[in-house]
Amino acid sequence: xxxxxxxxxxxxxxxxxxxxxxxxxxxxxxxxxxxxxxxxxxxxxxxxxxxxxxxxxxxxxxxxxxxxxxxxxxxxxxxxxxxxxxxxxxxxxxxxxxxxxxxxxxxxxxxxxxxxxxxxxxxxxxxxxxxxxxxxxxxxxxxxxxxxxxxxxxxxxxxxxxxxxxxxxxxxxxxxxxxxxxxxxxxxxxxxxxxxxxxxxxxxxxxxxxxxxxxxxxxxxxxxxxxxxxxxxxxxxxxxxxxxxxxxxxxxxxxxxxxxxxxxxxxxxxxxxxxxxxxxxxxxxxxxxxxxxxxxxx
Amino acid sequence: xxxxxxxxxxxxxxxxxxxxxxxxxxxxxxxxxxxxxxxxxxxxxxxxxxxxxxxxxxxxxxxxxxxxxxxxxxxxxxxxxxxxxxxxxxxxxxxxxxxxxxxxxxxxxxxxxxxxxxxxxxxxxxxxxxxxxxxxxxxxxxxxxxxxxxxxxxxxxxxxxxxxxxxxxxxxxxxxxxxxxxxxxxxxxxxxxxxxxxxxxxxxxxxxxxxxxxxxxxxxxxxxxxxxxxxxxxxxxxxxxxxxxxxxxxxxxxxxxxxxxxxxxxxxxxxxxxxxxxxxxxxxxxxxxxxxxxxxxxxxxxxxxxxxxxxxxxxxxxxxxxxxxxxxxxxxxxxxxxxxxxxxxxxxxxxxxxxxxx
Amino acid sequence: xxxxxxxxxxxxxxxxxxxxxxxxxxxxxxxxxxxxxxxxxxxxxxxxxxxxxxxxxxxxxxxxxxxxxxxxxxxxxxxxxxxxxxxxxxxxxxxxxxxxxxxxxxxxxxxxxxxxxxxxxxxxxxxxxxxxxxxxxxxxxxxxxxxxxxxxxxxxxxxxxxxxxxxxxxxxxxxxxxxxxxxxxxxxxxxxxxxxxxxxxxxxxxxxxxxxxxxxxxxxxxxxxxxxxxxxxxxxxxxxxxxxxxxxxxxxxxxxxxxxxxxxxxxxxxxxxxxxxxxxxxxxxxxxxxxxxxxxx
Numbered sequence: 001x002x003x004x005x006x007x008x009x010x011x012x013x014x015x016x017x018x019x020x021x022x023x024x025x026x027x028x029x030x031x032x033x034x035x036x037x038x039x040x041x042x043x044x045x046x047x048x049x050x051x052x053x054x055x056x057x058x059x060x061x062x063x064x065x066x067x068x069x070x071x072x073x074x075x076x077x078x079x080x081x082x083x084x085x086x087x088x089x090x091x092x093x094x095x096x097x098x099x100x101x102x103x104x105x106x107x108x109x110x111x112x113x114x115x116x117x118x119x120x121x122x123x124x125x126x127x128x129x130x131x132x133x134x135x136x137x138x139x140x141x142x143x144x145x146x147x148x149x150x151x152x153x154x155x156x157x158x159x160x161x162x163x164x165x166x167x168x169x170x171x172x173x174x175x176x177x178x179x180x181x182x183x184x185x186x187x188x189x190x191x192x193x194x195x196x197x198x199x200x201x202x203x204x205x206x207x208x209x210x211x212x213x214x215x216x217x218x219x220x221x222x223x224x225x226x227x228x229x230x231x232x233x234x235x236x237x238x239x240x241x242x243x244x245x246x247x248x249x250x251x252x253x254x255x256x257x258x259x260x261x262x263x264x265x266x267x268x269x270x271x272x273x274x275x276x277x278x279x280x281x282x283x284x285x286x287x288x289x290x291x292x293x294x295x296x297x298x
Numbered sequence: 299x300x301x302x303x304x305x306x307x308x309x310x311x312x313x314x315x316x317x318x319x320x321x322x323x324x325x326x327x328x329x330x331x332x333x334x335x336x337x338x339x340x341x342x343x344x345x346x347x348x349x350x351x352x353x354x355x356x357x358x359x360x361x362x363x364x365x366x367x368x369x370x371x372x373x374x375x376x377x378x379x380x381x382x383x384x385x386x387x388x389x390x391x392x393x394x395x396x397x398x399x400x401x402x403x404x405x406x407x408x409x410x411x412x413x414x415x416x417x418x419x420x421x422x423x424x425x426x427x428x429x430x431x432x433x434x435x436x437x438x439x440x441x442x443x444x445x446x447x448x449x450x451x452x453x454x455x456x457x458x459x460x461x462x463x464x465x466x467x468x469x470x471x472x473x474x475x476x477x478x479x480x481x482x483x484x485x486x487x488x489x490x491x492x493x494x495x496x497x498x499x500x501x502x503x504x505x506x507x508x509x510x511x512x513x514x515x516x517x518x519x520x521x522x523x524x525x526x527x528x529x530x531x532x533x534x535x536x537x538x539x540x541x542x543x544x545x546x547x548x549x550x551x552x553x554x555x556x557x558x559x560x561x562x563x564x565x566x567x568x569x570x571x572x573x574x575x576x577x578x579x580x581x582x583x584x585x586x587x588x589x590x591x592x593x594x595x596x597x598x599x600x601x602x603x604x605x606x607x608x609x610x611x612x613x614x615x616x617x618x619x620x621x622x623x624x625x626x627x628x629x630x631x632x633x634x635x636x637x638x639x640x641x642x643x644x645x646x647x648x649x650x651x652x653x654x655x656x
Numbered sequence: 657x658x659x660x661x662x663x664x665x666x667x668x669x670x671x672x673x674x675x676x677x678x679x680x681x682x683x684x685x686x687x688x689x690x691x692x693x694x695x696x697x698x699x700x701x702x703x704x705x706x707x708x709x710x711x712x713x714x715x716x717x718x719x720x721x722x723x724x725x726x727x728x729x730x731x732x733x734x735x736x737x738x739x740x741x742x743x744x745x746x747x748x749x750x751x752x753x754x755x756x757x758x759x760x761x762x763x764x765x766x767x768x769x770x771x772x773x774x775x776x777x778x779x780x781x782x783x784x785x786x787x788x789x790x791x792x793x794x795x796x797x798x799x800x801x802x803x804x805x806x807x808x809x810x811x812x813x814x815x816x817x818x819x820x821x822x823x824x825x826x827x828x829x830x831x832x833x834x835x836x837x838x839x840x841x842x843x844x845x846x847x848x849x850x851x852x853x854x855x856x857x858x859x860x861x862x863x864x865x866x867x868x869x870x871x872x873x874x875x876x877x878x879x880x881x882x883x884x885x886x887x888x889x890x891x892x893x894x895x896x897x898x899x900x901x902x903x904x905x906x907x908x909x910x911x912x913x914x915x916x917x918x919x920x921x922x923x924x925x926x927x928x929x930x931x932x933x934x935x936x937x938x939x940x941x942x943x944x945x946x947x948x949x950x951x952x953x
Contacts, residue, residue: 013753014753014754017750017753017754018754018764021750021754021768022764022767024827025767025768025770025771025827025831026767026770028774028779028782028783028786028827029774029782031782031785031786031793032778032782032785035785043791044791048793048796105680108676109676109677109680110677112673112674112676112677113673113674113676113677113678115673116669116670116671116672116673116674117674119670120666120667120669120670122670128674132681135681135685135689137884137936137940138689138933138936139888139889139890139909139932139936140890141888141890141909141912141913141929141932142688142689142692142912142929142932142933143688143689143692144913145692145695145916145922145925145926146687146688146689146691146692146695147684147688149691150687150688150691165684166684168680168684169684169685169688172677172680172681172684172685173685176677201666201669202669205669226772226773229775230773230774230775230776230777232775232776232777232891232894232895233890233891233913237917248775248777251777251778251781252777252781252895262785262791265781265785266781266782266785269777269778269781269782272775272777272778273773273774273775273778276773276774276775277770277773279773280766280769280770280773281766344850347850347854348853348854349850349853349854368853369850369853369854369856370853370854370855370856370857370858374854375854376850376851376854378847378850378851379847380845380847382845382847382848382850382851383851384848384851384852384865384866384869385869385870386869386872387865395852395855395857395865396854396855396856399855399856399857399861400856443851443855447855
């Protein structure tokens with residue numbers, strides 16, 4: 001005699017899985033947040049507590065105001081001098097500038113190119129996107145040093161421009177692919193109607209095609225921003241001075257010393273993730289749609 | 299194997315989709331669940347199959363309560379609307395799947411598959427995959443899959459709706475033959491009344507989760523239990539007019555139309571008169587007939603459909619022999635065949651005349 | 657005449673629009689790859705850039721003779737295999753269990769993408785914190801629950817370090833697998849399951865005979881892509897263990913990085929890079945072959 005519908009058991013299993021998965025996905029950040037809000041006394045307390053008994057914003061204060069903490073840089077460390085906390089806001093700005101700059105470039109270039117590839121006929125119009133995709137598959141470690149040497153020759157090392165341009169190489173390929181896939185799905189009839197109405201190609205592009213392509217542009221922008229903001233490798237290789245580090249590189253510096261201020265570190269982690277999380281939550285729908293238009297990447 | 303439904307109720311959350319269904323599917327007969335989309339017939343079929351839970355009530359197969367049994371324990375077979383053939387398996391493997399799952403010895407599986415394939419004339423397709431078959435071939439494989447297992451009860455969910463019109467006509471006959479070969483109780487779901495009429499031993503008409511009528515096709519056609527059944531069955535659909543019964547006549551638009559003699563019992567009531575297009579006659583007699591103007595003439599082939607507009611705006615459709623020469627805007631007179639008239643209560647929709655006649 | 661104008665101005669627009677891309681691609685994509693290949697055949701010391709000279713295959717010989725190279729290669733294989741395996745198994749499992757949930761699934765899908773957007777630096781740092789042997793919360797909880805007696809040195813022994821990096825990779829990328837598999841699951845016709853139920857198949861049988869065949873294509877794509885991507889990952893390992901302890905979590909990307917940055921042998925680093933690209937190419941061709949065969953049917 002078979003059990004027919006163990007629907008209640010099934011539902012329980014379902015919700016259990018949901019809970020477990022949610023827990024594993026969120027726990028690291030939640031714990032980081034919790035640590036960042038604890039005063040020094042509670043961080044090392046045993047048993048570890050999830051919700052701090054006394055919440056303090058001293059870590060965030062230190063980072064955002066650049067006020068020095070008691071943390072002293074280890075003289076044997078690669079970088080000595082003022083506490084990394086003092087540079088946090090500076091690094092944040094650097095990351096912002098680099099991310100937005102490279103994204104702008106990539107988006108503009110790839111949108112224009114995608115439009116051209118899907119509207120006009122010339123040799124290579126079908127192979128260029130695939131080559132672009134191929135470029136996307138090349139691991140960034142291969143690009144780093146040649147690009148670095150190029151920056152040296154251009155005397156751009158240690159300037160934010162080196163990263164803005166450098167990131168193009170890792171964001172442009174996929175943006176190109178995404179925008180091409182998107183543009184392909186926009187029917188020609190809309191523009192043809194505009195052209196008949198008297199618009200020039202440029203006008204048709206700006207007034208008709210761009211607004212329709214907006215979801216793709218948003219998806220590509222999000223992708224590009226995530227990649228630029230999160231990068232470590234390029235930042236490490238291209239930049240020298242403390243002033244010019246991006247957030248990812250700078251925060252790793254918290255680690256070079258012998259004494260690690262975990263609270264500060266976790267606060268920095270939280271602040272670093274925040275822009276991405278906000279961006280993501282606002283535009284989440286578009287991201288999923290954009291992935292649908294592109295390939296399966298990771 | 300007889301299938302008995304005892305006060306079956308089904309709710310999806312707060313929505314009550316099946317209400318107090320009491321139904322018996324006689325053993326080895328072909329019964330159709332007929333009704334418009336959303337009437338609950340597919341849900342009912344799925345409950346008989348064990349794919350949906352029963353909210354209230356019981357289902358019995360030959361006396362045995364199967365309400366809580368999983369599909370695999372009910373010894374049923376089912377053909378789905380989309381045939382649901384396993385796409386990655388060959389036809390041979392599709393046919394044998396049910397037996398394989400029950401750990402039948404390979405020799406038996408092979409011989410059963412060969413036998414069924416021969417009967418259904420798909421033996422040349424055994425090593426192909428479903429993606430390589432035509433719609434009709436796929437359907438035969440679906441039927442074969444059911445046949446191989448020798449079920450007690452055979453369920454079909456609108457299997458013909460994915461076929462083109464011509465194939466459908468051929469398949470109707472084939473399915474009927476299939477039922478007789480299989481010798482199982484067959485329960486068939488469709489919204490097409492023509493399929494129901496031509497194939498079934500019995501029809502169960504459903505509407506909005508309620509059983510409207512259960513009977514043979516003749517009974518459903520000739521003695522509809524209510525307005526819904528009357529209007530659903532029959533093509534072109536039945537005509538309806540309002541009138542007051544006076545003696546053995548009904549007064550419609552001021553004209554007295556003849557009714558059968560036992561209608562006198564209903565004298566004085568205002569009722570809904572139903573008359574099929576085939577049961578109206580064009581006549582030259584001006585008394586006892588409804589006058590009207592011809593508004594549409596459609597040639598069907600050997601028959602013509604004439605739409606007549608009466609005073610007061612009512613339309614009637616009449617079906618006549620094609621050699622009638624009726625023209626648009628011509629004035630005609632319509633008479634009804636008294637023993638073919640149906641009378642229905644205006645509020646409940648119930649047929650009142652046949653109750654007396656019966 | 658109107659048509660002629662439109663045609664020639666179209667041409668101009670077409671070229672103008674694609675030009676920036678072509679230029680940028682040439683400079684920032686084609687050139688670096690070409691240069692990276694060139695560097696593999698050259699001896700280059702960044703401290704004396706003008707003194708570089710052609711050395712033929714010497715860099716490759718150096719690299720192939722280096723036991724650390726082969727160790728890195730092997731470790732990369734192990735790391736990739738295990739990461740992909742766990743990602744796939746967990747991904748499919750979670751997707752299956754999530755398949756029937758209706759309530760809040762959109763929100764949940766969003767949540768699943770979250771690990772992808774978290775900077776690797778952040779997750780590496782948090783990992784180091786929670787897996788810290790003495791003061792990390794993981795060790796504490798495990799000991800408190802009685803699962804272990806002594807603290808596990810998550811990042812200090814070669815096996816555990818490898819395990820930790822695999823864990824991080826799984827955490828970050830399993831959600832991707834879940835989303836892809838889930839999307840495919842939702843297009844599987846329910847009637848196939850119904851037919852299988854009527855035919856008598858139990859849940860396990862239904863998984864193997866209905867679900868898995870339907871998932872086949874998605875899984876092939878997912879596995880191949882995850883393999884290619886995981887093999888060459890730099891940050892996930894480097895930021896957690898810097899390739900350590902010692903060199904026990906080196907993969908080819910880290911090996912290349914160390915050759916260039918620490919040993920100042922850009923040539924050797926580039927040679928490793930070329931090897932990686934060749935392997936990537938081979939992997940892609942194999943994938944296309946498999947995918948191509950699918951389509952022929």
